[in-house]
Amino acid sequence: QQQVKQSPQSLIVQKGGISIINCAYENTAFDYFPWYQQFPGKGPALLIAIRPDVSEKKEGRFTISFNKSAKQFSLHIMDSQPGDSATYFCAASISSGSARQLTFGSGTQLTVLP
Amino acid sequence: DVKVTQSSRYLVKRTGEKVFLECVQDMDHENMFWYRQDPGLGLRLIYFSYDVKMKEKGDIPEGYSVSREKKERFSLILESASTNQTSMYLCASSLASANVLTFGAGSRLTVL
Numbered sequence: 001q002q003q004v005k006q007s008p009q010s011l012i013v014q015k016g017g018i019s020i021i022n023c024a025y026e027n028t029a030f031d032y033f034p035w036y037q038q039f040p041g042k043g044p045a046l047l048i049a050i051r052p053d054v055s056e057k058k059e060g061r062f063t064i065s066f067n068k069s070a071k072q073f074s075l076h077i078m079d080s081q082p083g084d085s086a087t088y089f090c091a092a093s094i095s096s097g098s099a100r101q102l103t104f105g106s107g108t109q110l111t112v113l114p
Numbered sequence: 115d116v117k118v119t120q121s122s123r124y125l126v127k128r129t130g131e132k133v134f135l136e137c138v139q140d141m142d143h144e145n146m147f148w149y150r151q152d153p154g155l156g157l158r159l160i161y162f163s164y165d166v167k168m169k170e171k172g173d174i175p176e177g178y179s180v181s182r183e184k185k186e187r188f189s190l191i192l193e194s195a196s197t198n199q200t201s202m203y204l205c206a207s208s209l210a211s212a213n214v215l216t217f218g219a220g221s222r223l224t225v226l
Contacts, residue, residue, distance in 0.1 A: 009154065032213045043118070043204055043217030044157070089156060093213050098164040099145045100213055101172075104157040 004092050006105025013112050019077040021108045023090035026071065030092035034102070035064065035075050038087045047088070048075070080112045117141050118218035120205050126224045133192040135221050137205030144210040146188035147172075148180060151202040151220070160203075163188055164210065195225045 005024045013019045025033075034049035050057045050064040050073065057064045063076040077084055090105040121136045139146065147162040149172075159172030161180040169180050177199060181189045188207075192199055202222050206215040 006156070034213065041219065043206070043219050044215075045217065046214050049213065095211070096170075098168070098170060099162060100208070100211055101159065101162070102213075102215060103159075104149075106154055106156040 004090060004103050004105045006090050006108060008108060009106065010109045011111070013080045013110065015080065015082060015112055015114050017080050017112075019075075019080045019084070019110055019112070021075045021088055021090070021110070022072065023074065023105050024070075024072045025092045025103075027092070027094065028071070030094050030103075032093035032100075033064070033066065033073050034091050034093065035062075036089045036091060036104075038089065038107075040086075044087075044089055077110075080110075082112045082114050085110055085112050118205055118207055118216050120203075120218040120221045122221050123219065124222050124224075126226065127195050128226050129196060131195050131225075133195050133223065133225075135190040135192075135203055135205075135223070137188045137190070137218055138186055139188075139205075139207040139216070140186065141207060141216065142185070143207035143216070144185075145208045145212070146182065147206040147208075147215065148178075148188065148190045149204040149206065150174065151204055157204065160190065192223075195223075197225050199223065200225045 035047045036044035037047040038044040061078045066073045091102045118139045148160040149157040163169045163182040179191045205218040
């Protein structure tokens, strides 16, 4: 079974600090790596994504770093804010013929203290 | 501005009952998905559909079935609910061959 391993399970960061969440995958056929953000009572929503031909992608305070040889990617949240407190899921996507399928990591609950 | 609607946010059912979870999307998306979310396990794919009346099993289809009679509607069916099906169920949709999923807010099911 295709897997995406995510760590840590929970993370507490002070306001203004850097939050780092790591993911590792096994299947080299994965070709798209999104991060989803989920607030309590809401469904996950796409935050940022990267393709394996790029080593880094930045959108505002959020950056994905991608290491293809190590089969690892990570989310960095700079200047973390209390409003960033949410659950974050990494994922990896592959074409299955009839539709693209996402395999999700186990999630990281981020708490940013004021 | 709701795009994926799960009609039941909270349900409490008894073991053995038949459960229907309904999902409607208004974005004319070809693909629809049902995921199950459990703490420490992330989101696991139960079933997905790439067209009306078409379905494919995901990673954990046992104990579930689905129905897609109209493009905008995708239903998850628990024929005989069990306590280990207590969970948050998330519906999502996407355009054909698209990478981005739009999720509903979820249906929290408790089976007693």
